[in-house]
Amino acid sequence: DSGVTQTPKHLITATGQRVTLRCSPRSGDLSVYWYQQSLDQGLQFLIQYYNGEERAKGNILERFSAQQFPDLHSELNLSSLELGDSALYFCASSVAVPGGPHEQFFGPGTRLTVL
Amino acid sequence: QKEVEQDPGPLSVPEGAIVSLNCTYSNSAFQYFMWYRQYSRKGPELLMYTYSSGNKEDGRFTAQVDKSSKYISLFIRDSQPSDSATYLCAMLTTSGTYKYIFGTGTRLKVLA
Numbered sequence: 001d002s003g004v005t006q007t008p009k010h011l012i013t014a015t016g017q018r019v020t021l022r023c024s025p026r027s028g029d030l031s032v033y034w035y036q037q038s039l040d041q042g043l044q045f046l047i048q049y050y051n052g053e054e055r056a057k058g059n060i061l062e063r064f065s066a067q068q069f070p071d072l073h074s075e076l077n078l079s080s081l082e083l084g085d086s087a088l089y090f091c092a093s094s095v096a097v098p099g100g101p102h103e104q105f106f107g108p109g110t111r112l113t114v115l
Numbered sequence: 116q117k118e119v120e121q122d123p124g125p126l127s128v129p130e131g132a133i134v135s136l137n138c139t140y141s142n143s144a145f146q147y148f149m150w151y152r153q154y155s156r157k158g159p160e161l162l163m164y165t166y167s168s169g170n171k172e173d174g175r176f177t178a179q180v181d182k183s184s185k186y187i188s189l190f191i192r193d194s195q196p197s198d199s200a201t202y203l204c205a206m207l208t209t210s211g212t213y214k215y216i217f218g219t220g221t222r223l224k225v226l227a
Binding site: 035055 | 147149156157158164205213220
């Protein structure tokens with residue numbers, strides 16, 4: 001158990017809908033990362049937050065948004081869902097301070113199925 | 116061109132074989148090099164972590180970094196069926212823009 005929790009485990013929804021994925025980082029970790037993993041694309045970095053502020057942005061679609069709250073949990077919002085958004089969404093957390101350590105601890109993931 | 120390239124495999128080897136997994140990269144600013152292992156339907160977990168060039172050994176696993184060639188490797192000795200997983204390389208730079216990039220992963224199957 002990495003100490004990172006993600007809810008829900010599974011989500012089935014229809015095209016055009018909006019969903020929210022939730023992540024609680026490990027105790028003491030200030031940085032949260034969101035990744036999308038599909039069979040043909042591997043692990044795609046979406047966005048990183050550090051202590052409530054957006055720190056880095058990857059291949060995140062405009063239909064997707066995220067935030068990190070004062071208690072450090074994070075939410076990833078996916079809207080106007082399309083079939084191609086079906087994937088595993090991972091959240092990871094790390095200490096992310098200069099000098100390391102730089103290990104990312106991954107949650108169990110949320111499997112999103114868009115029908 | 117992707118910043119990190121990794122052969123997706125799959126790679127099938129017999130039990131006991133030495134496995135070599137590799138990644139190449141294009142960004143010379145990367146300073147930290149990691150290997151993660153991901154079992155099916157689970158999140159990745161860190162296997163090994165190296166700073167700059169050189170070798171690092173941990174049990175049956177050896178990580179090598181050649182910054183001059185922008186090439187990193189993970190060797191697994193005496194491979195076991197329990198090593199069957201996807202192996203992802205990852206790279207990080209903290210100078211300037213903080214950038215943490217994963218390879219797409221190589222799927223490894225060790226046959227009993």
